[in-house]
Amino acid sequence: MTAAPTACGSSEPTLDGMVTNAEVMCEESVGRELDAAVEISDSQATVAAPDAWTYEATGTVDYEDEAGPVRASYTRTIATDESGEEWTLQDLTIE
Numbered sequence: 020m021t022a023a024p025t026a027c028g029s030s031e032p033t034l035d036g037m038v039t040n041a042e043v044m045c046e047e048s049v050g051r052e053l054d055a056a057v058e059i060s061d062s063q064a065t066v067a068a069p070d071a072w073t074y075e076a077t078g079t080v081d082y083e084d085e086a087g088p089v090r091a092s093y094t095r096t097i098a099t100d101e102s103g104e105e106w107t108l109q110d111l112t113i114e
Contacts, residue, residue: 045076045095
């Protein structure tokens with residue numbers, strides 16, 4: 020288990036410090052949602068709603084479905100609370 024990123028000298032997670040955690044959580048959830056082995060590239064997370072500790076991650080996902088290889092763009096919205104311990108997957112768009 021990794022610790023939530025904190026401000027220097029603080030034990031509380033910071034909104035901006037959680038961006039990397041959000042990016043990783045989003046990448047992992049895309050593969051689970053597609054129920055396939057995936058390769059993620061160009062992934063980037065940003066703070067979408069600071070008051071709600073909500074993040075949006077975008078990137079490219081390569082995977083294979085019944086029709087063959089697929090390359091698509093994804094947008095995943097994810098939220099946490101101030102503790103950074105619990106994450107809620109809110110939305111996923113794959114185009």
